[in-house]
Amino acid sequence: xxxxxxxxxxxxxxxxxxxxxxxxxxxxxxxxxxxxxxxxxxxxxxxxxxxxxxxxxxxxxxxxxxxxxxxxxxxxxxxxxxxxxxxxxxxxxxxxxxxxxxxxxxxxxxxxxxxxxxxxxxxxxxxxxxxxxxxxxxxxxxxxxxxxxxxxxxxxxxxxxxxxxxxxxxxxxxxxxxxxxxxxxxxxxxxxxxxxxxxxxxxxxxxxxxxxxxxxxxxxxxxxxxxxxxxxxxxxxxxxxxxxxxxxxxxxxxxxxxxxxxxxxxxxxxxxxxxxxxxxxxxxxxxxxxxxxxxxxxxxxxxxxxxxxxxxxxxxxxxxxxxxxxxxxxxxxxxxxxxxxxxxxxxxxxxxxxxxxxxxxxxxxxxxxxxxxxxxxxxxxxxxxxxxxxxxxxxxxxxxxxxxxxxxxxxxxxxxxxxxxxxxxxxxxx
Numbered sequence: 001x002x003x004x005x006x007x008x009x010x011x012x013x014x015x016x017x018x019x020x021x022x023x024x025x026x027x028x029x030x031x032x033x034x035x036x037x038x039x040x041x042x043x044x045x046x047x048x049x050x051x052x053x054x055x056x057x058x059x060x061x062x063x064x065x066x067x068x069x070x071x072x073x074x075x076x077x078x079x080x081x082x083x084x085x086x087x088x089x090x091x092x093x094x095x096x097x098x099x100x101x102x103x104x105x106x107x108x109x110x111x112x113x114x115x116x117x118x119x120x121x122x123x124x125x126x127x128x129x130x131x132x133x134x135x136x137x138x139x140x141x142x143x144x145x146x147x148x149x150x151x152x153x154x155x156x157x158x159x160x161x162x163x164x165x166x167x168x169x170x171x172x173x174x175x176x177x178x179x180x181x182x183x184x185x186x187x188x189x190x191x192x193x194x195x196x197x198x199x200x201x202x203x204x205x206x207x208x209x210x211x212x213x214x215x216x217x218x219x220x221x222x223x224x225x226x227x228x229x230x231x232x233x234x235x236x237x238x239x240x241x242x243x244x245x246x247x248x249x250x251x252x253x254x255x256x257x258x259x260x261x262x263x264x265x266x267x268x269x270x271x272x273x274x275x276x277x278x279x280x281x282x283x284x285x286x287x288x289x290x291x292x293x294x295x296x297x298x299x300x301x302x303x304x305x306x307x308x309x310x311x312x313x314x315x316x317x318x319x320x321x322x323x324x325x326x327x328x329x330x331x332x333x334x335x336x337x338x339x340x341x342x343x344x345x346x347x348x349x350x351x352x353x354x355x356x357x358x359x360x361x362x363x364x365x366x367x368x369x370x371x372x373x374x375x376x377x378x379x380x381x382x383x384x385x386x387x388x389x390x391x392x393x394x395x396x397x398x399x400x401x402x403x404x405x406x407x408x409x410x411x412x413x414x415x416x417x418x419x420x421x422x423x424x425x426x427x428x429x430x
Contacts, residue, residue, distance in 0.1 A: 011344030012428050024425040031372065031422045034415055039377030041412040046196070046355035046400040048264050048321075055320050056266040062303035074298035080286055083301035086272065092311040093230060094260055095242055096276040102285060104296050108261040108273040109148060112223060115257055115275070116156055118288045119186075124219040125254045125284035131186055140178065140188035142170040144358055144386030144396050146196040149189040149225065160388030161185065165195070169202035176213045183216035187223060193240045194228040197358040197386050197398040199351025207241035212250035222247075224258040228354040230318050231264060233326045237315075238352060244277060253278040257285075262304065264355065265318065272304055328401040328409045332357050335410060339417035345424035348399075357399040358386070359416075365423040366394045372419040378412050 012020065066075055068085045081087070082103025091098035104111055120132040131137050139153045143162040150160050161178065164171040170190060179185050190210070192202040210222060222243065229240050247255040254277070262271035275285060308314045333350055336359070340346045348359045361369055366383040373380050381398045384391035399416070401409045 011342065012424060013344055020425065020429050024422075024429050027418070027422040027425045030418050031376070034376045034418050037377070039411065039415060041377060041404060041408055041415070042379040043400050043404070043409075043412055043416075044379050044381050045403070046264075047403045048268055049324065049403050049405075051324050052264075052321055052402070053267055055317060056307060058307050059266060059270065059303050062306045063299060064306065065302070068298075068302055068305065072298070074302045077294045079295045079298055080290055080293065081282075082272075082296050083298050083305065085305045086301045087274075089305065089308060089311050089314065090260070090274055091276075093314055094226065094258070094274065094276065095240060096244060096258070100244070100276050100279065100282055102275040102282060102289075103301055104273045104275065106261075106263070106269070106271050106273060106300075108225065108227065108259040108263070108275075109152070111259055111273050111275045112149075112225070113152060114289065115223065115285065116152065118285070119219075119221065120156060122288060124221060125278070125280040126219060128219045134184065134186075136184045138182065138185045140170070140175060140185060141388045142188070142190060142195075143388065144197055144391075144398070145189060145388075146191055146225070147381075147385045149223075150388040153189075154388070158186075162388055163188075165198055165200060167200060169195075169200055169206040170210075172206055172209045172213075176209070179213060179215040179217070179220060181216060185215070186217050186219065187221035189223050189225065190243075191225050191227060192229075192243065193226055193238060194231055194351060194354030196227070196354065197349075197356035197396075199349045199354050199356065199358070201238045201352070202241050204241050204246075207243045208246050208250075211243060211246035211252060211255065220255060222256045224256050226258055226260045228264075229260055230314065231355065232318065232322060232353045233329055234322075234352050236352065248278065254281050257281055265314065265321075266304060266307065270300065272301060325402050328404075328406055329357065331406060331410045332399060332401050332413050335413035335417055339414070340420060343421070343424070346420050355400060355402050357401065359397040359399055359420075360395050361397060361420050362424040362427060363393040363395045365420075365427050366391065366397050368423040368426070369397060369416070369419045372422060373416055376415055376419065378415045378419075380416070 086103050087098040087101045091101045121130055123130045138159045138161050140163050141150055141160045142165050163174045224243050243256045258276040261273040336348050345362045370380045370383050386398050
C-alpha cells in the first residue's frame with residue numbers, strides 16, 4: 001500500500017502560477033498511479049460491518065421463553081404498543097416514559113411514513129385539516145441532512161425547503177423566520193444526536209427554541225429522528241435533548257414525534273423501531289395503526305429483551321460497537337489531515353458519534369471528486385445527496401466508513417484525498 005502524499009504548507013489559493021502548475025502536475029501523477037491500482041472500494045452507505053452484526057448473533061437462539069415478565073404470551077395477538085419490558089429498557093435510554101413509547105417492527109422509516117400518511121389523510125392528534133387537503137405543504141430540511149428523509153417527504157408531494165445547519169443543530173434564526181410567516185410549512189426533519197452526515201448534537205437551547213417558537217401552522221410537527229442516540233464514538237455519551245419534554249413545557253405538547261431503532265444496535269434486518277410523543281400523539285398513532293394491525297412481532301421484542309437484559313446491557317453492547325468502528329473514523333481523519341490539511345481546499349467533521357463524516361471540498365468540485373474516485377474504483381455517495389434537490393455549492397460529500405474493513409477504509413481515504421487535491425488544483429488552475 002502506498003503512503004499518503006505529504007502536503008505543502010501553502011494554501012493552493014496563495015500559490016504562484018508556477019507553484020500551482022507544479023502542484024497540478026504532481027496531483028495528476030498521483031491520480032494516474034491511483035487508477036493503476038485496480039481498486040474496488042465502497043463508502044456509499046452507512047451500514048454496520050459484519051463484525052458488528054456478529055455482536056448480536058445471540059438473537060439466533062432467543063427467546064428461550066414464550067412469555068415476558070408480566071406473563072404476556074408473545075406468540076399470540078395483541079399488544080399494539082409493543083412489549084412492555086422492551087419499552088422499559090429503551091424508554092430509559094431514550095429519556096421517555098415507557099407509556100409514551102411504542103415498540104414496532106424493524107424500520108423507523110416505516111413509522112415515519114405511517115405518521116406522514118396519518119397526517120396526510122386524517123390530520124394530526126389535535127385535529128385540523130388533513131395535510132392532503134391543503135393546496136401546498138412544505139417541510140423544512142436541515143442541510144446537509146439525511147437523504148431518505150427528503151425522499152420520503154418528496155414522495156408525498158411535499159415541498160422540501162432547505163435550511164442551514166450550525167454546530168448546535170438547525171439554524172434557528174432561519175427556521176423561526178420561515179415558520180412564523182408561512183402557514184404552509186407544516187413541519188421539519190431533525191436528527192438530534194450525531195446527525196447524518198455532520199455528527200452535530202442539537203443543544204438543549206436549540207431544542208427549547210424549537211419547542212417554543214411561534215408557527216403560522218397550528219399543527220406544525222417536528223419529526224425528531226433519534227437514529228444515532230446510542231452510537232457514541234468516544235467514552236463521552238452525549239445526551240439527546242428532551243424535545244418532547246420541552247414541547248410540553250412550552251405549551252405545544254403534540255409538536256414533537258420521536259423515532260429510534262435498533263437497526264445499528266442489533267441487526268439491521270431484524271431490529272425494533274420505536275416512536276415516542278405526548279400521550280395524545282401516542283394514542284393518535286396507535287388508533288390509526290390499529291386499523292391495519294393487531295400487534296407487532298412480540299417474539300422479536302422478547303428476544304431483544306433477553307439479549308440485552310437492561311439499559312446498561314445495551315450500553316455495554318454499544319461499547320463493543322465503538323471498539324470496532326472508532327478506529328475507522330480515526331483513519332478517515334488521519335488520512336484527510338495528512339493529505340489535505342493546510343491546503344485550504346477541504347474541511348471535514350470529526351464526529352463524536354454516529355455513522356458519517358461530512359467532507360466539504362472546494363466549492364464547485366464535489367461532483368468532480370466523486371467522478372474521479374469512481375474512475376479510480378472508489379464508490380462515494382453522489383454529490384448533493386445530503387441536500388433536498390442539489391447542493392447549491394457542489395461541495396459536500398458524505399463519507400460512510402463503518403462497513404469496509406479498516407485497511408480498506410485507509411486505502412479508500414487515501415484515494416479520496418488524492419481526488420480532492422486533483423479536482424481543486426484543476427479548478428484553481430483554470
